[in-house]
Amino acid sequence: MNYKVGIVSLGCAKNQVDAEMLLFTLKNKGFTIVNDPAQADAVIVNTCGFIDSAKQESIDEIIELGKLKREGTIKAIIVTGCLAERYQNEITKQLYEIDAAIGIGANEQIADIVLEALKGKKAEVFPDKVCLPLEGGRIQSTPSYTAYLKIAEGCDNRCTYCAIPMIRGRFRSRKPENIIEEAKTLAKNGVKEINVIAQDTTRYGEDLFGEPYLAKLLRQLCQIDGLEWIRVLYCYPDRLTDELIDTIAEEDKIVKYIDLPLQHCNGEILKRMNRHGDREVLTELLNKIRTKIPNVVLRSTFITGFPGETDEQFEELAQFAKDMKFQRLGCFAYSQEEDTPAALMPNQVDEEIKQKRADIIMEQQQNIMAEYCESLIGSDVKVLVEGYDKLAECYFGRSYADSPEVDGCVFFTCPDEKPEIGSFVNVKITDYTCCDPVGEMV
Structure with missing residues (x-):
């Protein structure tokens, strides 16, 4: 049977790379990867366990997926990542929705573990942390650029x-x-x-x-x-x-x-x-x-x-x-x-x-x-185009000053042409709003 698998990755970018490697392993083993967990047979939650708020986010996600499981929408929930690794003796006892809990050292075994979970077999697998693979293929989950x-x-x-x-x-x-x-x-x-x-x-x-x-x-x-x-x-x-x-x-x-x-x-x-x-x-x-x-x-x-x-x-x-x-x-x-x-x-x-x-x-x-934004007014800034904001009716992207996902962006208008997503353009900064520079493509 061709099973469908979805993944929810929480926490930092390092965890996201782990999730991309998990996806590659699963696809290589014949699973179909889906973006919407509600369309999946099994869902993997790649958890964060760094601080209380991150832990709670992971727990809330597992509980929400548990509702889909009770409705029969999905068949199995597999939990990996930092929360599973940190609370390996407790997590399945506290969260009955989980079918398999695995430590980061078990990531290479993910395909077999998902199959077992789909067959109704509960699993707790916690090898040594050093077994986490440093090398391997990835399915990129970030924008292509x-x-x-x-x-x-x-x-x-x-x-x-x-x-x-x-x-x-x-x-x-x-x-x-x-x-x-x-x-x-x-x-x-x-x-x-x-x-x-x-x-x-x-x-x-x-x-x-x-x-x-x-x-x-x-x-x-x-x-x-x-x-x-x-x-x-x-x-x-x-x-x-x-x-x-x-x-x-x-x-x-x-x-x-x-x-x-x-x-x-x-x-x-x-x-x-x-x-x-x-x-x-x-x-x-x-x-x-x-x-x-x-x-x-x-x-x-x-x-x-x-x-x-x-x-x-x-x-x-x-x-x-x-x-x-x-x-x-x-x-x-x-x-x-x-x-x-x-x-x-x-x-x-x-x-x-x-x-x-x-x-x-x-x-x-x-x-x-x-x-800082005010100091940029009048200057030209190189921007990596990321999308179009329909509400603001302008494009947006990031300058060198903006790390993805954690910093803001630059909003800009393009009177003459539509820039390609993932391309670099020059923007003259004319104003700012909520600490995000605003300008016009030049």
Whole structure:
């Protein structure tokens, strides 16, 4: 029988790449892939288990699919990804809708597991995390012109608030020749923008070569015909070497955009997070980046309400964000994750205070982003066209300052011609709305 399979992938882009590899495996085994879960015989939920809100999203999705299963629309629900890996002894007991729960190390077995589930056989399969395949084919789920390129798996940083090392295992780099080959294939298939991802991209190659190799890998990626934009995400501040900064500055294909999750600026808080530096060290790094890379766009994330964070330490963080004027910034209230060192720390901060602090920084950030958009007025910006907004009656796309799915976009009109989706156009910025630039194609 030709079974139909759908997949719902939640969480980060790294999880999305895993889902694309699952789809490839299933298609190779004869399954028909469908986009609408309601049209499937079996649905895979590739879950996120990073923080409480992400876990709840995964649980809600499983419960909703359970309704389709009770109606007889679908026959089986298979759960994989971070939530399944993290709660492998509990998930099927808590969520009776699930027919199979598998850890990330079982992803290569997905076809057999789906077949068993469709035959009514319950399964719980949790091999070692290192069995998660780093190599393999993918069915691209992003638009044809953009793709994620995962260069490593796992994390060794051991930040005290983070459960990722226990979920995804030790840091493991892919071989550079395999990455380059995959990037060439993506380019041949029409991909123009590659977004380089890992839990910590800046650690890439240390386990293979005894030293950071990201700068060298990026130089090789820049040689691939067809690629126009290469974006580097998830950089760890301690490993942003001069060599890497110079590479980003010198290579035209690498967009001048650095994603640098700092989490905080207070030295005492960072130490308790098992991170390094302080406000002075981080300010020096950011100033160096901006000096070496003119017009660089900096993205960061902060955590408010980490255990023991005082009013003074929060005010230092807020002032740091104000002084540094990150063009892109996310701020999140600390999530107390079980089995992490930070969860057991004294002086846990009240939920309402944590959230209020995050709100203050994000309100402040709205003004900074508005200032940035205003500074663009009158300039020409290269935009990757992504679609047409019928309500606004204009096109939209992303500039080098906009990472897919996490940042905003540029809205623009085209009085004379219709641009092709996935093409690059120049847009003269004339205004902005809700911190998104507005302009006209030139």
